[in-house]
Amino acid sequence: MVTLKEVDSRKDLKAFVMFPFSLYKDSKYWVPPIISQEMKTFDKSENPVFNDAEARLFLAYRDEVIVGRIAAITNFIEINEQQVRKMRFGWFDFIDDFEVSKTLLEKVEEIGTANQLDYVEGPVGFSNLDKVGVLTEGFDSIGPMITWYNHPYYVKHYEAANYKIEKGYIESKFDFKNVNPDTFSKANEIIKRRYQIKALNFTKTKEVIPYVDKMFDLFNETYASLSSFVAINDIQKAYFKKKFISFVNPEYIKFIVDNEDNLIGFAIVMPGFSKAIQKIKGKLYPFGFLQILKAKKHSKDAVFYLIGIRPDYQHKGVHAVIFNEYYKVFKAKGIVTCYRTPELEDNIAIHQIWKHFSPVVFRRRKTFRKNLK
Numbered sequence: 001m002v003t004l005k006e007v008d009s010r011k012d013l014k015a016f017v018m019f020p021f022s023l024y025k026d027s028k029y030w031v032p033p034i035i036s037q038e039m040k041t042f043d044k045s046e047n048p049v050f051n052d053a054e055a056r057l058f059l060a061y062r063d064e065v066i067v068g069r070i071a072a073i074t075n076f077i078e079i080n081e082q083q084v085r086k087m088r089f090g091w092f093d094f095i096d097d098f099e100v101s102k103t104l105l106e107k108v109e110e111i112g113t114a115n116q117l118d119y120v121e122g123p124v125g126f127s128n129l130d131k132v133g134v135l136t137e138g139f140d141s142i143g144p145m146i147t148w149y150n151h152p153y154y155v156k157h158y159e160a161a162n163y164k165i166e167k168g169y170i171e172s173k174f175d176f177k178n179v180n181p182d183t184f185s186k187a188n189e190i191i192k193r194r195y196q197i198k199a200l201n202f203t204k205t206k207e208v209i210p211y212v213d214k215m216f217d218l219f220n221e222t223y224a225s226l227s228s229f230v231a232i233n234d235i236q237k238a239y240f241k242k243k244f245i246s247f248v249n250p251e252y253i254k255f256i257v258d259n260e261d262n263l264i265g266f267a268i269v270m271p272g273f274s275k276a277i278q279k280i281k282g283k284l285y286p287f288g289f290l291q292i293l294k295a296k297k298h299s300k301d302a303v304f305y306l307i308g309i310r311p312d313y314q315h316k317g318v319h320a321v322i323f324n325e326y327y328k329v330f331k332a333k334g335i336v337t338c339y340r341t342p343e344l345e346d347n348i349a350i351h352q353i354w355k356h357f358s359p360v361v362f363r364r365r366k367t368f369r370k371n372l373k
Helices: 010-023 035-041 076-081 098-114 154-160 182-195 205-223 234-247 274-280 288-298 318-333 348-353
Strands: 003-006 053-062 065-075 086-094 119-122 134-137 164-175 198-200 253-257 263-271 301-309 337-344 360-371
Touching (some): 003 098, 010 035, 010 053, 010 065, 010 086, 053 076, 053 098, 065 098, 086 098, 098 119, 098 154, 182 318, 198 318, 205 253, 205 263, 253 318, 263 288, 263 318, 274 288, 337 348
Parallel strands (some): 086 119
Antiparallel strands (some): 003 053, 053 065, 065 086, 119 360, 164 360, 198 253, 253 263, 263 301
């Protein structure tokens, strides 16, 4: 018999965070979360998302052993302001037992029904800056630290619970040695002259900080038309700035501004941390942070995390300026492989940006939906 326990203590939360460590202990491809950060994600005093959202966490037990977990999430901005009456769920992990997955999903559905919501979708996080999607292809590769990994059996559990595919995402990669700079270097100078724009390059984190809020504003503007988008507010900007800025090399942040210093484009690239985090098993202390610093300086992988162009500058070749700047940095650092984090399959505009790099799709993931009415 499967029983559920709602997380109501720090001890329970630690068990919630640590469950995947046992579930994936034999996997070569699972990348653990950084434990301290994962704990803070669900700490209402740390994460400002709880000003506008609620998360109820549940652990599934059989014979007093944890066999699954799930986070039931309601985003009140999405529900009340955007009128998208969706019940979210994420952090959904379970052993290969249909009773376990069914019991956890039914709890989410129960909460959604009680709140008079229309449907359930997952796995997703609180916002578009969180992890998304259950892996459906590419189980034999290590993903970036900002994605979820799961066992191949997960998909059949969604199907057995009568969940249908809602959205598809792809992850792709390309070898840097195959990048032909001619595809953007000539256009770079033309575009800069034509639109009187320039690239901002940084060597120190403190140089980046004055532009970060503008970047999030542009992120909100650029991604607003995508499905499931929930804007990042001012309090959350400060939180994400604190959470992610230390992981990014200043040279890997590129901003494009017009002649009045208005931000019209940006890109954020992160070094590949996955192998380092596997080594430290999610623990920054006492010595894990040294592995992180080593990867930050010397990783030969570059992970494109975010890229955005202001709507009135889209389809004008501004991305050529961004890629030209990255080419110089990547060549100097000896980057070998470039990765793209999950992108919606139907986001044709973003796929077109990468067409000259001959990217190879190596992983696919989905979110699943079930109507409540």
